[in-house]
Amino acid sequence: MTARIVATHRTPSASGRYRPAVGSTSEQIEAEVHRVGAELADAFPSPARHPMKALDARAMELAAADLEIRAALFRFVDVVPACRSMDDLARHLAGFLDELPDGPPPVLAAIKVADTRAGRAALGAAAAAGVKHMAHRFIxxxxxxxxxxxxxxxxxxxxxxxxxxxxxxxxxxxxxxxxxxxxxxxxxxxxxxxxxxxxxxxxxxxxxxxxxxxxxxxxxxxxxxxxxxxxxxxxxxxxxxxxxxxxxxxxxxxxxxxxxxxxxxxxxxxxxxxxxxxxxxxxxxxxxxxxxxxxxxxxxxxxxxxxxxxxxxxxxxxxxxxxxxxxxxxxxxxxxxxxxxxxxxxxxxxxxxxxxxxxxxxxxxxxxxxxxxxxxxxxxxxxxxxxxxxxxxxxxxxxxxxxxxxxxxxxxxxxxxxxxxxxxxxxxxxxxxxxxxxxxxxxxxxxxxxxxxxxxxxxxxxxxxxxxx
Amino acid sequence: MFAATTSTSTFTNEPVLELRRAAVRARLADALATVDAVLPIRVPAWIGVDTREGDELLSTDPGEPERVVARAACAGAEEVAAAVHSAERGAEAWSAVPASERAAVLIGAAAWMRERRLELAALEVRECAKPWPEADADVCEAIDFLEYYARGAVALEAGRTLAQAPGERNELSYAPRGVAAVISPWNFPIAIPCGMSAAALATGNAVVLKPAEQSPACALRIVQALRAAGAPPSAIALLPGNGEAGAALVRHPKVHTIAFTGSLPVGLEIIRAAADTPTGQRHLKRVVAELGGKNCIIVDADADLDEAVPAIVSSAFLYAGQKCSAASRVLVHEAIADALLRRVAGAARTLVVGQAEDLATDVPPVIERAAQARVNRYAELAARDGVIVAGHGQVPDRGWFCPPTVAAELPAGSAVLEEEIFGPLLAIERVRDVEDACEIVGAQPFGLTGGLFARNPATVKYVRARSPVGNLYVNRGITGAMVGRQPFGGNRLSGNGTKAGGPDYLLQFVEPRVVTENTMRHGLVV
CATH class of the missing domain: 3.20.20.220 (TIM Barrel)
Known part of the structure; x- marks a missing residue:
């Protein structure tokens, strides 16, 4: 970070918004990085406004915390579109969670309903909805x-x-x-x-x-x-x-x-x-x-x-x-x-x-x-x-x-x-x-x-x- | 550029060329020119320090049959006898060499090959029309076998631990069996003969190598590597020749072990002949057999076709399907059969048929005229019995080219579905479900490789339990076994399950000896 960049006089942007002039030394750039970063962080929307996002975040947290769960969830998400029915979907989910060395985590204990056909249909529908919801966040x-x-x-x-x-x-x-x-x-x-x-x-x-x-x-x-x-x-x-x-x-x-x-x-x-x-x-x-x-x-x-x-x-x-x-x-x-x-x-x-x-x-x-x-x-x-x-x-x-x-x-x-x-x-x-x-x-x-x-x-x-x- | 190794360092696979980088690709043309400049290569019968050159066998470039790659002697009965006689004495001396010194010779041979990697691969490009990436992988595999068996033999020399009671000492050790006849194919022209020879040598046997008549020059390089690294001339002999030389070797009473990789009919002949104990033979011969396959890939309804299609196509068509591990049948769940068929056929139509030296080539020529005729015969049969969904493509008229062909709707019992074709012909069949597919696989006499595309762990578990094959690949292509990672070999009529490149392979070349010693003297344990 020793490169010096020629600084020229700053003009106000088209929007006329005030911006501080920025120097060219690395210290000055670092100071500006912090100023801009803090300004952007301030402008981040509050999480309370997005209850669904908070839910996603919890799922992500779960996935990030445990590599085995992460693998099981990803393998499941990956196969969702190839499943032919809710029943099929639930069987896959059960299959992945069965692979976990310590069994499914408590939060996923709903898996037990996969023992019956009606249970599987319900579980499959819920899982499909979950994946679809997630997909819609990105697509x-x-x-x-x-x-x-x-x-x-x-x-x-x-x-x-x-x-x-x-x-x-x-x-x-x-x-x-x-x-x-x-x-x-x-x-x-x-x-x-x-x-x-x-x-x-x-x-x-x-x-x-x-x-x-x-x-x-x-x-x-x-x-x-x-x-x-x-x-x-x-x-x-x-x-x-x-x-x-x-x-x-x-x-x-x-x-x-x-x-x-x-x-x-x-x-x-x-x-x-x-x-x-x-x-x-x-x-x-x-x-x-x-x-x-x-x-x-x-x-x-x-x-x-x-x-x-x-x-x-x-x-x-x-x-x-x-x-x-x-x-x-x-x-x-x-x-x-x-x-x-x-x-x-x-x-x-x-x-x-x-x-x-x-x-x-x-x-x-x-x-x-x-x-x-x-x-x-x-x-x-x-x-x-x-x-x-x-x-x-x-x-x-x-x-x-x-x-x-x-x-x-x-x-x-x-x-x-x-x-x-x-x-x-x-x-x-x-x-x-x-x-x-x-x-x-x-x-x-x-x-x-x-x-x-x-x-x-x-x-x-x-x-x-x-x-x- | 390549690091040297010793028998005490950990085994790692020789990295294949990173051909996705332009600078690496740029080195290939020079290597090919270097090899072209020395063609044809003279391949002598090489017994001890004696060589006899000859013109009886010609090996030619399958893509350019006018190009003579090697002029080889064709060993006769007398030379077979002389080679075995020399090896008999060679085995005595070589078996007395400590395993670590034998290992050093193998590792030296690996270094010799490493220094000439590109030239060796170029020779395969010419002699066997093996495309660059696969030729390079073959040379790497040969190096891997040398390095892997060298380490394995050192470990084996320590013997195994036995239960011990007070007053006795029990020791298990492994002694070399004697003379090993290595009879090898042309499709992995350096790796397979090198691997079989290296296993025998590492464990203290002497080797008489009879390579396929289509690839004598590649075999010569193996013997040169081993001798240059210090293998005694009597420990490894080269007998270029045809089937008669192989048969004479197999019948010879002084041969102890026969390591063979090739077709089922020849393998069965060898096993029958080896069961004989002619006058003067004081041992039972052991046969290590790697034979044919009729390898199936099962595709379940939940398979990811984006992954399955390219893997199926490369497993079936790379090196024109001339690998014992190549995919020959696809058994696809009826729910996705139409999509799979359409996509595999479409992908097969994009394959580039061309010369092995061209990096764009997917499908090179097959090895010889007879192979071309055989593959074409099966393709005609497939057209008669079923439907050709991809094929009929134009191929160059010089060289032994066959168009990559995909057939469907073949009736059960069709020869196309049952016999090993060893060429670029793939059959796709619909099945009701994975269970149905497992029935079909289970009814086959072969059991070499198999594939499964499925994403439910329960399905994978089910197929694993039912699959008789020696190597099952899940959600990937079914060729390209790596030494130490995928020990390779088939079951049923595909072989006797000895697993080349695996931890148990060397046991085929040794006999176990147990010594129990009483350590009591006058009632005292001493």
């Missing part, structure tokens, strides 16, 4: 159409969105075609719906120009069945013939397409594909696109070198958005490396990952206007840090986008919106079957003992939460 609707009212309400409250179409894994060509068609449909229906939304200047402009209202996140693994870790060119070629029409569509509609990064197995294909396509002449002036940088990867600084080198060599309007995330495939990466005897590609110590996140934040913010920057984190410290560094660089708050996940970052989202920051919520859309893999990943993340949200929920003092990693 905004089954289709873009049903999601639009939710997205519009968010927009009205000053919150932008990016829609992610959940789907089953793509293993065949028709599945890849179907996913591409769903993406095109989402681009069209979101563009049509968002055109009628009221103006929200914070969400619609930054220093680089206008920002699309319709924003869709796309997964390359769903655009081709040919992603092979050992032969990335194969999947790249196949995905390109479906992604290019989507980019054309988005360009015509003025919508934004964000290409998600998944596990390391497909990373080379994804980056290769996007950089190659965006270099093509027809996409030099649009659509607005974005990619993702995962801070938990040990080699993410070199990834950023590659991205920035490309971005400065191929200037685009609008500039590409780089979404900085921690990364959602940590367990997968660690297990896969362990099974093959490979070096673990991700940071295994949380503080190292957090420090890297901040280092990448600084580099990204300094790389503007060649790129636009979106900081996607639920860690109050990481978010406050990005805001403080942004301010210290003399940029406007509006030149930084903050992103959260639907269901996990709701409180932070509300606080950021309340304080006038540009926040975008990543909103998965899809049915329960398709959404389950996503849901399980989110739940794993939420109940990890290392999770910031867990620390926050268990009452760690603010000063500690905001301390440098």
């Amino acid at each position: 905004v609707g089954e289709t873009p159409g049903t999601a639009v009212p939710v997205l519009r309400r968010l927009w009205a409250r000053g919150i932008a969105s990016s829609v992610d179409l959940l789907g089953e894994a793509t293993v065949t060509e028709p599945e890849a075609d179907a996913y591409a068609a769903r993406c095109a449909d989402a681009l069209r229906s979101l563009s049509a719906a968002t055109a009628r939304w009221p103006e929200r200047p914070t969400l619609e402009r930054d220093g680089s120009g206008g920002l699309a209202r319709a924003n869709v996140s796309v997964k390359v693994s769903a655009l081709t069945p040919l992603l092979r870790p050992d032969a990335p060119e194969l999947g790249e070629r196949d995905a390109a013939r479906r992604l290019a029409p989507l980019l054309r569509e988005a360009k015509a509609l003025g919508a934004h397409v964000h290409i998600d990064t998944e596990s390391l197995d497909s990373r080379e294909a994804v980056l290769g594909l996007v950089l190659a396509l965006l270099t093509q002449e027809e996409f030099r002036d649009g659509p607005s696109t974005g990619i993702v940088l995962q801070a938990y990867m040990r080699d993410s600084p070199e990834q950023l070198d590659q991205i920035l080198e490309w971005a400065s060599a191929h200037e685009r309007t609008p500039p590409p958005v780089i979404r900085l995330v921690k990364g959602a495939y940590w367990d997968h990466e660690v297990a896969e490396a362990g099974q093959h005897g490979w070096p673990v590609p991700v940071f295994e110590v949380k503080a190292e990952c957090d420090r890297n996140f901040e280092a990448l934040t600084r580099r990204l913010l300094a790389a503007r206007p060649t790129v636009r920057v979106a900081i996607a984190s639920h860690n109050l410290r990481s978010v406050a840090h990005a805001i403080a560094v942004n301010r210290s660089s003399g940029a406007d708050d509006g030149d930084l986008e903050l992103q959260v996940l639907r269901g996990l970052g709701d409180d932070l989202q509300d606080a950021l919106a309340a304080r006038g920051f540009r926040v975008r919520t990543y909103c998965p859309v899809g049915d329960l079957v398709a959404g389950m893999a996503y849901l399980v990943r989110r739940l794993l993340e939420n109940t990890s003992n290392e999770s910031f949200l867990h620390a926050q929920a268990s009452g760690v003092p603010l000063d500690e939460l905001l301390a440098p990693p």
Whole structure:
């Protein structure tokens, strides 16, 4: 934290809200991190307003406290959509809880009713309702159409969105075609719906120009069945013939397409594909696109070198958005490396990952206007840090986008919106079957003992939460 | 770049190449060029310090049959006799070497292979059309066998603890059996012959290795590795040759142990021949047999098809289905059969059929013309008896390619459902439920590998209890057993359950001896 960033005179933001001038020394930035963090913490909605959330939190607490229960619950959640009846569902629940070394915990003693058919039906119905409720926290609707009212309400409250179409894994060509068609449909229906939304200047402009209202996140693994870790060119070629029409569509509609990064197995294909396509002449002036940088990867600084080198060599309007995330495939990466005897590609110590996140934040913010920057984190410290560094660089708050996940970052989202920051919520859309893999990943993340949200929920003092990693 | 090991360090699997990284992939072309530059490789009959080169056997690249990979001698009856005679003396000397020194030789051979990993894998790419990731995994497995059995033999030398009463001392130790004949297949052309030979050598036996006639060059590298690491010439002989050489070895009265991996008919012949005790033979031969399979994957209604489909497809079609562990039948719950069938067929259609050297290749050619004809025959039969839901694809016309094929609606009793095809042909059958599937598996004569996709722990428990197979894989693919992690081998007609790469394997190569000594002298325990 010794880097000095040139400070320029601060101007009031568009909203005219007063902000203190921020110096550039690390002490001054730390002071600003604490100020912003405290301000955001103050703006968090009170838990009393969300009785259902408190209930969820209790379930999460239970899961986080006991690894065996956590495993049983996740395996259950994972199989819910594949169960054919309430009876079947209850049998699965009973099966998982029977596996627990100490038997089901008292809070789950309802399992005893699984001995009768009527009991199982009741238990199954209750469990299904529970999982459905949980899923709805994270998934905004089954289709873009049903999601639009939710997205519009968010927009009205000053919150932008990016829609992610959940789907089953793509293993065949028709599945890849179907996913591409769903993406095109989402681009069209979101563009049509968002055109009628009221103006929200914070969400619609930054220093680089206008920002699309319709924003869709796309997964390359769903655009081709040919992603092979050992032969990335194969999947790249196949995905390109479906992604290019989507980019054309988005360009015509003025919508934004964000290409998600998944596990390391497909990373080379994804980056290769996007950089190659965006270099093509027809996409030099649009659509607005974005990619993702995962801070938990040990080699993410070199990834950023590659991205920035490309971005400065191929200037685009609008500039590409780089979404900085921690990364959602940590367990997968660690297990896969362990099974093959490979070096673990991700940071295994949380503080190292957090420090890297901040280092990448600084580099990204300094790389503007060649790129636009979106900081996607639920860690109050990481978010406050990005805001403080942004301010210290003399940029406007509006030149930084903050992103959260639907269901996990709701409180932070509300606080950021309340304080006038540009926040975008990543909103998965899809049915329960398709959404389950996503849901399980989110739940794993939420109940990890290392999770910031867990620390926050268990009452760690603010000063500690905001301390440098 | 690769760490050296000793027999006292803990065993860990040799890491396979991380081919998802471009820098690692970039090294493969050079390795292939290095190997191409030395083709064809001369593979002699190598007995003691004597070598005899010959041109009787040609091994060719299955993807480019004009390319001769090896010119090998074909060992005749006299050479078999000479090899066994040399091994008989070799066994005497080698058995007197302490286990730790024998282990050091094996670990040295592992190091030799480790230094040449890419070239060895490249040789498999050429000689057996084994695609890079699998060729590399095969070399790693060979290294694993050397390292694993080296440690196991050192542990075995300590014997086992017996009950002791006052005034007596009981000791159990294990002695090498003598001469081991190793008769190996071409589909894991380095790992399997290396593993069988390493187990015999580690425990103090001498080895006569008769590799498959399709892969003599790969076998030569194993013997070179062991000799370079200090295995005495009389402890390991190489006899490239055909079935006659193998049969002569099996019948030889001075052979004590026969380690065989291959087909059921040959395995049964060996077991029958080994039961004979010709004049001059003063022991019972032991046969270690790893034979065929007809491996089933059961898919229950609650399976996660996103996981099941890719696992089924890779288990059935990688290396063109030429693994004894490969999936041959899928038994799917009728509630999800349509979806599974559609998705497996669609996924099979995306498979890339091509040369083994191309990293994009999923399905390489099969090993030889006769194999191609056999697989095609079964595919025609499947089309006649049932419905082909994926297949008929165009394949390159040079090389022994077969299109990956998925068949359905085959009637019970069809040869496609009962016989080992050993090629890229998968049959999918509907079942009423898991119990029904278990009945079908239970009625099979084979019992090698099996798979289950189900998410209810009670189902997993049920199938575990009913499954006769040697290796059952739950919610994952059914190939790719790792040394020390998934000891491998089948039951029923698939083999005698000896589990290569497991803690009990070495016991096949030793005979237990118990010594009981009276420690009383004049009524005193001394």
